[in-house]
Amino acid sequence: MIVATAIAVAILFGAGAYLLLKRDLIRVVVGVVLMSNAINLFIVSASLRRGRAPIYPLPPDARVADPLVQAMTLTAIVITFGVSALLLSMVYRVYTSHLSLDLDDLAAAEERAAAADDREAIAQAYAREAAERDRLEVG
Amino acid sequence: MLALPLAIVWFGALIVALLDGRKRWVATLAAALLAAALLATLWLSAAVVRDGPIGMVAGDWPVGVGIRLRADSLGVLFIVVSLAVLLAALVYEAAGGVQTRTFPALTLAMGAGLTGLFLTNDVFNFYVFFEIAMIAAYVLTGYGSRLRQLRSAVIFSVVNLVGSVVFLFAIVSLYHVTGSLDMDVMRLRLPVVEPNASLLVGTALFIAFGIKLGLFPFHPWLPPVYTGARPAVAAMLSGALANIGSYGLLRFGAGILPRDLELAAPALIVLGAASIIYGGMQAVGRNAPEEVLAYSAIGQVGYVMIALGIGGPIGFAAAILYTILNGINKTLLFLAVGARGWLLGIPFAIGAFSVAGVPPVGGFWSKAIIIQTTLAADSDGARIWLTALMVVGGALSFVYMFQVYQHEFWEPRDEPRRPGPVGRRAIVALLAIVVVAIGIVPEPLLSASARAAAVLTGGAP
Numbered sequence: 001m002i003v004a005t006a007i008a009v010a011i012l013f014g015a016g017a018y019l020l021l022k023r024d025l026i027r028v029v030v031g032v033v034l035m036s037n038a039i040n041l042f043i044v045s046a047s048l049r050r051g052r053a054p055i056y057p058l059p060p061d062a063r064v065a066d067p068l069v070q071a072m073t074l075t076a077i078v079i080t081f082g083v084s085a086l087l088l089s090m091v092y093r094v095y096t097s098h099l100s101l102d103l104d105d106l107a108a109a110e111e112r113a114a115a116a117d118d119r120e121a122i123a124q125a126y127a128r129e130a131a132e133r134d135r136l137e138v139g
Numbered sequence: 140m141l142a143l144p145l146a147i148v149w150f151g152a153l154i155v156a157l158l159d160g161r162k163r164w165v166a167t168l169a170a171a172l173l174a175a176a177l178l179a180t181l182w183l184s185a186a187v188v189r190d191g192p193i194g195m196v197a198g199d200w201p202v203g204v205g206i207r208l209r210a211d212s213l214g215v216l217f218i219v220v221s222l223a224v225l226l227a228a229l230v231y232e233a234a235g236g237v238q239t240r241t242f243p244a245l246t247l248a249m250g251a252g253l254t255g256l257f258l259t260n261d262v263f264n265f266y267v268f269f270e271i272a273m274i275a276a277y278v279l280t281g282y283g284s285r286l287r288q289l290r291s292a293v294i295f296s297v298v299n300l301v302g303s304v305v306f307l308f309a310i311v312s313l314y315h316v317t318g319s320l321d322m323d324v325m326r327l328r329l330p331v332v333e334p335n336a337s338l339l340v341g342t343a344l345f346i347a348f349g350i351k352l353g354l355f356p357f358h359p360w361l362p363p364v365y366t367g368a369r370p371a372v373a374a375m376l377s378g379a380l381a382n383i384g385s386y387g388l389l390r391f392g393a394g395i396l397p398r399d400l401e402l403a404a405p406a407l408i409v410l411g412a413a414s415i416i417y418g419g420m421q422a423v424g425r426n427a428p429e430e431v432l433a434y435s436a437i438g439q440v441g442y443v444m445i446a447l448g449i450g451g452p453i454g455f456a457a458a459i460l461y462t463i464l465n466g467i468n469k470t471l472l473f474l475a476v477g478a479r480g481w482l483l484g485i486p487f488a489i490g491a492f493s494v495a496g497v498p499p500v501g502g503f504w505s506k507a508i509i510i511q512t513t514l515a516a517d518s519d520g521a522r523i524w525l526t527a528l529m530v531v532g533g534a535l536s537f538v539y540m541f542q543v544y545q546h547e548f549w550e551p552r553d554e555p556r557r558p559g560p561v562g563r564r565a566i567v568a569l570l571a572i573v574v575v576a577i578g579i580v581p582e583p584l585l586s587a588s589a590r591a592a593a594v595l596t597g598g599a600p
Contacts, residue, residue, distance in 0.1 A: 020301070025293065032300050039307050046315045068320070069311075072263055076307060079270050086277060087296060093281075094289050110286050 005045035012038035025091045025101040032087060036080040043073045141195045141210050144183060144218065145254045147176040152247035160243040166233035169243030173226045173250055180222060180254075184215035188590070194260070207260040207321060213459070213591035214257040217386050220463050221253045224378035224470045227566055231474050232371040234562025242282060246375070249275035253379060257386060262310045262320050269306070269383060273299055276380050283369045291367030298360040302350035309343035313395075316340070326395050334398070341399035344391050345407075352384030352440045355414035365433035370477025373429065377436050378470035385443055385462040392447065393455055393595040404448040408521075411444030412528055419535030428476040428543045432469065435494060435536060439465045442505075442532070445525060446512050455592035457505075457512040460584065464505040464577070468493045471570040476547070478567055480558030484548040486571035491540035493574050496533050501577035504585065506533055 012034050019031030051063035058064055095101055098109055151172035158165045187193060192211035196202055229246045237243065252272025259265050277299070281292035314320055316336045317328040329337055346357070353361035365373050392400040400407075418438025422431045443465075446458035471490040475483055489500055496506030506529070513525035558564075577584055 020297070028293075028297055032297060035301065035304050039304050039311070042308060043311045046311050068314075072311070072314075075263070075267060079267070083270075083274065083296075083300060086274060087293075087300075090277075090281060090289065090293055090296065094286075094293065097289070098286065106286065106290050110290060113286060 001048060002045065005041060005048065009038050009042045009045065012041065023103045025094065025103065028103075029084070029087045029091055033080070033084050036076075036083070040073055040076050040080065043069055043076060140183060140186070141193050141208055141258070142197075144176045144179040144222075145208075145251065145258060147172055147179060148222075148247050148250040148254055151176070152244055152251050155247055156241070156244035158240075158244075160237050160240045163233070166229070166237050166243050169247055170226060170229050170233060172247060173222060173229060176250065176254065177219065177222045177226060180215060180218045183210055184212075184219060187212055187215055192594070203321075206264050208258050209260045210258055211591075211594045212587065213386075213389065213594045216459065216463070216587050216591050217257045217382050218254050220466055221257070221379040221382050222250055224466060225250050225253075225375060227470060227474070227570060228371040228374045228378070231374070231478075231563050231566045232369075234560045234566065236560075239282060241278065245275045245279050245282075248272075249279065249375065249379065253383070256383065260322050262313060262322060262325070264320075266303075266307060266310055270303060272380060272383065273303065276376060279372050279375065280364060280368050282372050287367040288369065291364040294360050295364040298350065302347050305343050305350070306347035309340050309347060312336070312340045312343065322390070322395055329396060330398065337396060338399050338402065341392070341396045341403060344387070344396075345403065348384040348387040348391075349410075351387070352381055352443075353437050354384075354440050354444060355410055355417050355437065358414075358417075358437045361437060362430060362433040365436065365473075366427065366429040370429075370473050373432075373477075374470040374473040377432075377473065378466040381436070381440075382462060382466055384440075385458065388443075388447060389455060389458060389595060393450070400447070400450065404450065407444045407448035408525070411441040411448060412525075414438060414441030414444065415528060415532040415535075416441075419532055419539065422539040423535060423542070425539075426542075426546060428547055429473070431539050431543050432472055432476070435539065436465075436469060438532065438536065439469075439494070442509050442529070445528075446509055449512050449516050449525075451515070452589070452592050452596050453508075453515050454512050455595050456585075456588045457508045459591050460508055460588040461505045463584070463588070464493070464501050467570065467574060467577075468502060471567065471574060474563070474570065475567045476543075478559045478563040480564050483564060483567065484544070486567045487548065488544060489571040489574055491544055493578070494540050495537035497537070499575070499578045501574045501581070501584075503578055504581040508585070 016031045016034030016038060019027045019034065022028060022031070047066040047069045049063070049065055051065040052059060054064040054067040091101065094106065098106060100106065100109070151169065155165060155169045155172070158168075160166060160169070183193070187210050192209055194207060194209040196205040196207055198205055225246055229243065232242065249272050252268045252270075252275060255268035256265055256272060259268060277292060277296040280295045281288050313325060316332045317325045319325055319328065349357040365377065368376060415438050418434045418436070418441065422434035422438065425431045425434060439461075443458045443461050446454045446461060448454070468490050471486060472494070475487040475490060493500040493502030496502045510526060510529050513529055514522060516522045516525055
C-alpha cells in the first residue's frame with residue numbers, strides 16, 4: 001500500500017512538474033494543481049496505519065488511526081482549492097485582456113506596450129522641441 | 140492579550156472586505172485597524188520583555204491537544220516591523236487614492252497571515268497562516284491590473300506555490316519523523332531522529348524559504364515581480380512578506396533543526412556569497428530604479444545567509460537585525476522611487492546610505508554587526524574572505540545606489556513632472572526619519588535583536 005501511494009505521489013508530482021514548464025498558462029495551472037494534490041496524497045500516506053476510528057472514549061489497548069493527518073489533508077485540500085480558483089481567475093483575466101494564454105505572446109505584448117510608451121515619449125519630446133523652435137523663430 | 144493583535148487584523152480584514160476600499164474612509168479605517176494592531180503588539184512586546192515569553196492554548200483545549208500560540212522576543216519583533224511596513228504602504232497608497240475595492244482588505248489579510256505566523260507555535264498552523272499571507276500577496280501583486288502587474292502576479296503565484304508545496308512536504312515529513320506538530324516538542328525529539336531524515340527535511344525547508352527570499356539559485360522570479368508590481372505593493376513584498384523567509388529559516392533552522400543548520404553552514408555561506416556578488420553585479424548593470432532595488436534585494440539576502448551560516452548568538456542577532464533594517468530600507472526606497480515631487484532626493488539618499496552601510500543611518504549598524512559576525516568565524520580563511528566580501532559587497536551597493544540617485548535626482552528632466560500627493564511624500568520622509576533615528580540611537584534595536592537571538596540559542600528570553 002505504501003509503495004502504491006508512493007508511486008502515485010511520484011507520478012502526480014512528476015506530471016505536475018512537467019506541465020509547469022509549459023508555455024501555455026492553463027497547463028501551468030494544471031501543473032500546480034497536480035503538484036499540490038500529490039502533496040495532499042503524501043500527507044495521507046505519511047501515516048497510513050490500520051486502526052479503529054479515533055472516537056473518544058478510546059478502547060483500551062486497541063490501535064487507533066491517526067486523526068491528525070486527515071485533518072491536515074482536509075485543510076490542505078481546501079487551501080489547494082482556493083489557490084486553484086485564484087490562479088484560474090488570474091489566467092482568465094489575462095485571457096480576457098489579451099486573448100492569448102501563451103507566455104511568449106504576453107512577454108511580446110508587454111514589450112510592445114513599453115516600446116509604444118517610449119515612442120510616445122520621443123514623439124512628445126520632438127513636438128516640444130519643434131514648438132520651441134517655432135517660438136524662437138517667430139520671436 | 141496574546142491574541143489581541145491577531146484578532147484586530149483578522150476581524151478587521153473580514154469587515155473591511157465587505158466595504159468598498161476605494162472610498163477614503165474605508166482606507167482610513169483599515170489604516171486605523173493596522174495601527175491599533177501595531178499598538179497592541181507593542182504593548183504585548185513590552186509584556187514579553189518584562190515577563191518573558193507568553194503562551195496560550197487556542198480554544199481552551201488541554202495542553203498537548205490544542206494549538207499553541209506563544210509570543211516571544213523573536214516573534215513580536217518581526218510582527219512590529221511587518222505591521223509597520225504594511226501600515227506605511229497602505230497610507231502611501233491611500234494618499235494617492237486606492238484603485239480597487241479590495242486593496243485595504245487584502246493588506247489587512249496579509250497582516251493577519253503574518254501576525255499569526257509569527258505568533259504560532261504549531262507547524263501546520265504556521266503553514267496555514269503562511270498561505271493566508273501568500274494568497275493576499277498573490278492578489279496584491281496584480282493590483283493595478285495592467286498587463287505588467289498581471290504577468291508578475293502569475294509568475295509570483297506559480298513560483299511561490301511550488302515553494303509552498305515544498306514547504307508542506309517538509310512540515311508533513313517533520314510530523315512523520317517526530318510525531319508532533321508542536322515546535323518545542325519537535326526540538327526535543329529531533330536529536331534522536333535519524334540524521335538522513337532530518338537533513339532531507341532541512342533541505343526542503345531551505346528550498347522553500349530560499350524561494351520566498353529570492354536567494355541566489357532560487358531568484359529568477361524576483362526581478363520581474365518587484366519591477367512589475369506597484370511601488371506600495373513592492374514595498375509590502377520586500378519589507379513585510381520577505382520577512383517570512385528569514386523568520387522561517389531562523390525558527391526552523393536555528394530553533395528546531397540546529398544540528399542540520401550547523402551541517403549546512405558551508406552551503407549557506409557559499410550561496411550567500413554567490414547571492415551578494417550576483418545581486419550586486421546585476422544591480423550595477425541596471426538603470427531602472429525598481430530593477431536595481433530588486434537585484435539589490437537578492438544581494439542583501441546573502442548577508443542574512445552568511446550571518447545564519449556563522450550562527451551562534453552573534454550570528455543570529457546579526458541575521459535578525461539585518462533582515463529588519465533591510466526591510467525598512469527597501470520599503471523606504473521603493474516608496475521614494477514611486478513618489479514624485481520636490482525634496483524626495485533626501486529620503487532616497489538616506490535609504491541609499493543605509494543600504495550601503497554609511498554612518499550615521501540605520502544600515503551602518505547592520506553592516507557593522509555583520510562584519511563583527513564574520514570576524515567571529517571559526518577559521519582564519521573564512522574570517523579574511525568573508526570580511527573582504529562584506530566590504531566588497533558594501534562598495535558594490537554604494538555604487539549601484541548612487542548610480543540610481545544620480546540618474547533619478549541629478550539629471551535634469553525634460554519636463555517638470557507633476558508632484559505627487561503630499562501624503563505620499565510625508566510617509567517617505569517619516570520612514571527616512573526612522574532610518575536616521577535607528578542610526579543615531581541603535582541601542583533598542585540592537586538589544587531587541589540580541590534578545591530575539593537568545594530565544595533561538597536557548598538563553599534568556
